[in-house]
Amino acid sequence: MKFTKTATILAIVLAGFLGRTDAMAETNDREYATLAGGCFWCLEAAFEELKGVDKVESGYAGGSGKASYKEVTSGKTGHAEVVQVKFDPQVISFEDLLGMFFSIHDPTTLNRQGADVGTQYRSAIFYHDAAQKKAAEEAISLLTEERVWSNPVVTEVTALEKFHKAEDYHQDYFRNNPNQGYCQVVINPKLNKFRKQYADRLKD
Numbered sequence: 001m002k003f004t005k006t007a008t009i010l011a012i013v014l015a016g017f018l019g020r021t022d023a024m025a026e027t028n029d030r031e032y033a034t035l036a037g038g039c040f041w042c043l044e045a046a047f048e049e050l051k052g053v054d055k056v057e058s059g060y061a062g063g064s065g066k067a068s069y070k071e072v073t074s075g076k077t078g079h080a081e082v083v084q085v086k087f088d089p090q091v092i093s094f095e096d097l098l099g100m101f102f103s104i105h106d107p108t109t110l111n112r113q114g115a116d117v118g119t120q121y122r123s124a125i126f127y128h129d130a131a132q133k134k135a136a137e138e139a140i141s142l143l144t145e146e147r148v149w150s151n152p153v154v155t156e157v158t159a160l161e162k163f164h165k166a167e168d169y170h171q172d173y174f175r176n177n178p179n180q181g182y183c184q185v186v187i188n189p190k191l192n193k194f195r196k197q198y199a200d201r202l203k204d
Contacts (some may be wrong), residue, residue, distance in 0.1 A: 030054060031089050033097050033132070034061055034160050036080035036124035037105030038113025042187050043083040045174035046104050046194045049202050052091025057084045058171055060164040061126050062156075067164035075118045082126065084163050092201070094132055098125070098139045100201075104194055107143075108151040114186065123153075126160035133157060 037043055040058040048056040060067040063079030072079045085097060105113055107123040127133040136157045143153050174187050195202060 029089075030086050031094065032128055033085045033087065033094055034082050034126040034128065034163055035085070035097070035101050036061070036082040036122060036126070036156075037101060037107070038081070038121045038123075039116050039182075039186070040081040040083050040166065040170065041173040041182070042113075042190055043101075043104065044172070045187055045191050046100070047083060047085050047097070048172075048175075049191075049195070050087075050092060050100070050198070051201055051203050052088045053085055054088065055086040057086075057163075058082075058166040058173070059084060060120075060166060061160055061162065062124060062158065069167055069170070072120050073118070075120060079120060079164070080122050080124050081120050081166075082124070082163070084165075095135050095139070096201075098135060100194070100198060101125075102139065102143065102155075103197060104190055106149075107140075107153045107155040108149045110154045122156060124156035124158065126158060126163075128160055133159070 035043060044056045044058050047053055059082055060072050060077075060079040061082045063072070063077040065071065065077045067077060067079050071077050072081065087094075087097065105123060109123075111117065111119045111122045113121050113123075125132075125136040127136055136155075140153050140155055140157070143149070174183050174191070177183055
């Protein structure tokens, strides 16, 4: 049976929920997810509204050399714009975050999200451990098997070597600049759709 896009993504989220163990429920340890899916302002705005997410920082990963906005946007360093999400696995799992991640960006466009073009805007999952690597590969396999998109998923799955926090003015960008043009035209529609799709997972 072929799933719809929404059903397949919900299956990934459900797998994360069912995969939780008693041991996970008893720990207060926080975990991190580092994800790239176009402009980091968009991902940050969505993830920071979720229950179980303590903190979201915008930054850069996956390249070499100096990581500043100027260097990264030149495309010469190989870094991607990413968000690093600090979360409570008792409340929201890594698989939950993956399902949401795939619902708020297009993982089939190589080095591009909408009008944002360049390797810094690529789709990528920078895993922190073997368990995250396995979860990412399984999620992509499911999306591919169910042919959720007509084009193949090109999301990169690679180990996180270093996270470079972006400049202060990039942090909480949407919250601090809601009337800025990009926020109104690009982020607002994505965020409104995200809020409707995951209304029961949002912070009060």
